[in-house]
Amino acid sequence: MIKIENLNIHLGKFNLYDINLNIEENEFFILMGPTGAGKTVLLEAIAGLIPTKSGTIYVRNKNITKLPPEKRGIGIVYQDHSLFPHLTVLDNITYGLHFHKIDKAQAEKRLNRLVKDLNLDHLLKRLPLNLSGGELQRVALARALMVNPSVLLLDEPLSSLDTSFREEIRTGLKRLHKDSNVTFLMVTHDFAEALSLADRAAVMNHGIMEQTGSMEDIFQRPDSTFVADFVGMKNLFAAQFRDTKAIIDNLEIELGRKPANSHGYIAIRPEDIVLSKEKLASSMRNSFKGNVTGVSDKGLYYEVDIMVKNVTFKSSITKSSLFELGIQEGIEVLLSFKSTAIHNF
Amino acid sequence: MRSKETFFWITISCGIVIMAFILIPLVEMMTAPSFAMLKETIKDKDVVRSIWLSIYTAGLAAIISFIFGTPLAYLLARTDFTGKRFVESIIDLPIVIPHPVVGIAILSIAGRNHWIGQIFSDLGIRIMGSVTGIVVVLTFVGLPFYVNAVKNGFESISPRLENVSRSLGASMFSTFFRITFPLAWRSMLIGIIMCSARAISEFGAVVIVAYHPMIAPVMIYERFEAYGLKYSQPVAVWLVSICLILFLALRILTLHNKKEA
Numbered sequence: 001m002i003k004i005e006n007l008n009i010h011l012g013k014f015n016l017y018d019i020n021l022n023i024e025e026n027e028f029f030i031l032m033g034p035t036g037a038g039k040t041v042l043l044e045a046i047a048g049l050i051p052t053k054s055g056t057i058y059v060r061n062k063n064i065t066k067l068p069p070e071k072r073g074i075g076i077v078y079q080d081h082s083l084f085p086h087l088t089v090l091d092n093i094t095y096g097l098h099f100h101k102i103d104k105a106q107a108e109k110r111l112n113r114l115v116k117d118l119n120l121d122h123l124l125k126r127l128p129l130n131l132s133g134g135e136l137q138r139v140a141l142a143r144a145l146m147v148n149p150s151v152l153l154l155d156e157p158l159s160s161l162d163t164s165f166r167e168e169i170r171t172g173l174k175r176l177h178k179d180s181n182v183t184f185l186m187v188t189h190d191f192a193e194a195l196s197l198a199d200r201a202a203v204m205n206h207g208i209m210e211q212t213g214s215m216e217d218i219f220q221r222p223d224s225t226f227v228a229d230f231v232g233m234k235n236l237f238a239a240q241f242r243d244t245k246a247i248i249d250n251l252e253i254e255l256g257r258k259p260a261n262s263h264g265y266i267a268i269r270p271e272d273i274v275l276s277k278e279k280l281a282s283s284m285r286n287s288f289k290g291n292v293t294g295v296s297d298k299g300l301y302y303e304v305d306i307m308v309k310n311v312t313f314k315s316s317i318t319k320s321s322l323f324e325l326g327i328q329e330g331i332e333v334l335l336s337f338k339s340t341a342i343h344n345f
Numbered sequence: 346m347r348s349k350e351t352f353f354w355i356t357i358s359c360g361i362v363i364m365a366f367i368l369i370p371l372v373e374m375m376t377a378p379s380f381a382m383l384k385e386t387i388k389d390k391d392v393v394r395s396i397w398l399s400i401y402t403a404g405l406a407a408i409i410s411f412i413f414g415t416p417l418a419y420l421l422a423r424t425d426f427t428g429k430r431f432v433e434s435i436i437d438l439p440i441v442i443p444h445p446v447v448g449i450a451i452l453s454i455a456g457r458n459h460w461i462g463q464i465f466s467d468l469g470i471r472i473m474g475s476v477t478g479i480v481v482v483l484t485f486v487g488l489p490f491y492v493n494a495v496k497n498g499f500e501s502i503s504p505r506l507e508n509v510s511r512s513l514g515a516s517m518f519s520t521f522f523r524i525t526f527p528l529a530w531r532s533m534l535i536g537i538i539m540c541s542a543r544a545i546s547e548f549g550a551v552v553i554v555a556y557h558p559m560i561a562p563v564m565i566y567e568r569f570e571a572y573g574l575k576y577s578q579p580v581a582v583w584l585v586s587i588c589l590i591l592f593l594a595l596r597i598l599t600l601h602n603k604k605e606a
Contacts, residue, residue, distance in 0.1 A: 012425075049508045069511040076512045082505040086527050098523075099514030147513055 001025040001183050002151060007045065007055030014041045015207045019055070022212075023200075028177050028184045030194045030215075033204035036228070039187040042204070043153045047076050059150060069200070070099065075144035075182075079156040081136040083128035090124040091141050096147035107146075114142040117179070118172060134165030138172065145176065154186035158193060166193075173197065191231070195219075203227050223345050225265055233267035233343065234314045246344060251308045254285040256339035264345055270303065272341035273315035275325060276334045287336040292329055295322070302327075306335050349545035375586075386579035393565065396584055399561040400591070402476060406483035407537045410491035415533065418492045418523075422499035444549025447485055451478075451554055478555040483544035491540035498532020503566070521586050535601050538592055545588055584588040 007019040016038050023029045031059060033038050044050045046057060048069035057065045064072050083092050093114070097107055115121055118138040128136060137157055144152055158166045159171070177184050188194055194201055195215055202212040203226075211218055211227045222228040228236050239246040241259040246252075246266050254267065274280065279287060290308035301316045304327055313335055316329075327333065378386075421433065439447065455472035456462045465472060470577050472478040501524060510520040548562040556563060561584045569577035 044508070047508070047512050049511070068516075069508070070516055072512075072514060073514075076509060078505050078509070080503070080505065082503060082509045084506060084510075095510070095515075095523075096513035099516075099519065143509075143513070149512075190445055333493045 001027065001044065001060060002185065002322075003058040004046075004059075005056045005058075005263060007042075007057065008053040009038075009041060009045055009050065009111070010053050010205075011050060012040070014038060016041055016045070017207050019209050021202060021209065023183060023185060025060075026177075026181055026183055027200065028174075028186070028198045029188045030198035030201035031185065031204065032189060032191075032201055032218075032230070034060070034189070036202040036206075038207040040155055041205055041207075043076065043155055043185070043187060046151070047074050047153055048072050049076075073147075073149050074151045074153060075147065075149035076153045076156050077140045077144050077155065079160050081128075081140045081160075082134075083131075083136055083139055085128055087127075089120065089126055089128065089131070092139055093120075093124075093130065093142045093146050095143060097258070100147050102147075110146060114145055117176065118142050132165070134163045137165070137169055141169075141172070141176065145180065145182065149182060151183045151185060154184065156187050156189070158188065159190070166300060170196065192220075203230060218331065220311060221343055221345070222267065225267075228265070228267040228299070228343070228345075232269060234270045235266075235268040235273065237266055237311065239264065239266050239344070241344070246342070251288070251309050251311050253342065254339050255342055255344060256285060259344050267343045267345075268313075268337055268341055270314045270316040273313055273335050273337045275304065275306070275315055275317055275321070275327065276336065277325060279334060280336055282336070283338065284336040285339045286342075287334060289332060290335055291329050292327055292333060295327060295329060306333060308335070371585075374557065375582055376577055378575075378582055383579050383582060384481070387583060391559070392561075392580055392583065395559045395561045395564040395580075396587060398476070398479070398558055399545055399584065400587070402479045402483050402560065403487070403541040405480045406487045406544040407482070407541040409484045410488045410540045411537060414488055414492045414536070416494060418495035418536075419499050419521075421492070422496045423504060436489050436492050438489075439486050444486070444547065445553055446555030448482060448550035449455065451482055451485065451550070455554075472554065474555045474557055476555075476558060479551055479558070479560060482550045482554050483547055484549050486550060487540035487544040490543050491536040494536035494539050495529065495533050498529045498536070501532075502528045531599050534595060538595050542592060545584075 002021065002023040004019055004021040007016060009016040019042060031042065033039050037163060041050065045052055046063070048067060048071075052065060055065070056063055059074070081155075084095065086094065094107075095110065102110075115124070118141060119137075120138060120142060123131065123135060123139065130138070131139070137160075154173075158169055161169060170193060171225070173184070173186075176182075179234075186197065188345060198215060200212070200214050201218055202249075203210045205226050210224050210230075211222060213221075218227065219231050222231055222233060225236055237246075237248045239248045239253070240263045241247075241255075241261060244255050244258050245261075246255055248266075255266075274284070288308040290306040290313065293307045293312065294305035296303050298316070301318055302322045304315050304317060304322075306313045306315060315335060317325075325333065370535055417436075421429065442450075452473065453459065454461045455465065455478070456465055462472070472481060506524055506528070507520050510524045511517070515523060546562065548566065551560055552563055552566070559567070561580065565580050565584070567575045568580060
């Protein structure tokens with residue numbers, strides 16, 4: 001569907017280096033990465049809004065790299081909605097019809113469906129100025145889908161919205177995607193959003209594609225230290241691998257499998273590290289005594305730093321277990337984790 | 346700001362001094378001529394002709410600035426290129442050059458011993474002492490005001506609106522006329538007002554290029570030289586009043602439309 005080959009963009013401040021990406025027809029694909037990673041640049045390159053230095057972009061097997069944006073049939077929805085302030089909601093939605101030869105009856109049908117699906121009926125005569133964030137974003141979606149694009153690019157469409165609107169638009173997006181044959185490519189930095197919407201995703205950093213794969217792969221099996229850290233695998237250590245063991249400094253960790261490489265990294269999610277006072281009677285192969293060196297309140301949970309020999313592990317636990325175990329700085333605890341919770345690369 | 350602070354009183358006093366500095370001479374001049382004298386002046390065909398000449402040459406300068414300045418302002422607002430600062434300072438040059446120097450500069454290419462002057466003369470276009478010459482000078486001094494006002498106007502319109510328009514199938518031309526222009530026309534109107542206001546007030550450059558036909562500022566100067574203050578004041582009052590009314594009308598027009606939008 002969308003196929004990007006060796007794409008390079010040099011725009012001074014914003015650069016992309018050797019981007020390769022493959023998105024299937026009618027897929028909901030998520031693009032993640034920190035601010036300044038080049039996500040918006042990639043979207044705008046696909047839409048034809050910025051010049052590329054080298055590389056090729058295909059949509060439906062057609063090379064569109066040199067096509068002007070209006071000939072690509074690719075819709076874009078920005079975080080700030082970007083509605084035309086001088087046009088009513090209805091004129092905004094039907095703006096694209098001026099430039100497309102669409103049968104009148106068919107256009108009407110599509111308009112009615114979008115207005116109904118996105119609940120815009122009562123807004124049609126109003127100007128964007130007095131609309132709420134959620135309403136603005138619904139109009140922007142309707143406007144983009146009105147011309148039936150082959151691809152819809154969404155640049156953090158939910159991040160400017162209040163939590164209540166966010167849920168509403170997210171469900172709306174999911175339904176719109178299911179009901180249409182449009183391929184969705186969405187930028188977000190919200191993992192919950194990504195997990196609930198997409199099957200596959202990519203992570204970018206500093207203009208480089210770090211990893212592409214299923215959501216599960218990215219969250220459970222990151223293949224770089226950046227992605228591991230980005231998806232919240234806060235326990236990330238450089239390690240030597242010997243047989244089925246990983247050695248960090250002089251700490252031996254049982255992996256239960258033999259890695260292919262002799263040295264690399266291991267990563268463990270903080271929620272997979274269990275704290276206890278006494279040794280647990282469970283199947284967890286790794287259990288170490290350590291000293292609590294820090295406790296920090298993260299709102300919904302607590303993050304506890306535990307030093308084992310020279311290695312600091314991070315574990316996240318609930319408030320109640322924090323009190324149950326009487327965890328505070330300086331005390332000794334036992335930390336345990338399954339070997340299957342360890343990701344090595 | 347707490348009203349009892351000394352600093353506050355200093356700001357207020359300076360404000361009052363400035364207001365007085367601007368208003369007292371103007372009010373004095375405006376109220377000096379008697380009604381009968383004003384009436385007599387406006388019956389003078391030369392006066393009417395010179396005020397009309399002033400207004401329409403300034404208007405033409407604004408229209409020329411609109412036609413050529415709008416694309417340039419758009420370019421400056423939307424693109425970043427090496428030498429952009431340089432281009433911007435060139436556009437600002439007419440603001441900082443002394444007015445008689447502008448006149449001399451234009452004359453120096455309009456003469457027959459310069460190839461540009463030669464081309465103009467072959468085409469039968471005369472710069473020296475002609476309406477064309479006046480328009481050239483007024484455009485020269487007014488253009489920067491138009492370009493800067495409109496550039497700011499374009500900069501305040503998010504390029505994302507244009508991006509969205511293009512992604513919906515509109516060409517660059519359609520996008521400009523359907524999105525950018527409707528959102529920027531108010532700043533264009535402000536640019537036109539600024540440009541023509543600047544052009545109407547020009548004296549030093551015009552007097553060198555075209556003493557005749559006589560624009561209003563030149564006539565005011567001539568009456569002052571020949572007959573004294575008393576005879577130059579009524580012409581000045583008429584020029585200022587007519588210009589104020591014109592600009593006010595334009596402003597009201599824009600404010601009115603702002604409410605609608």
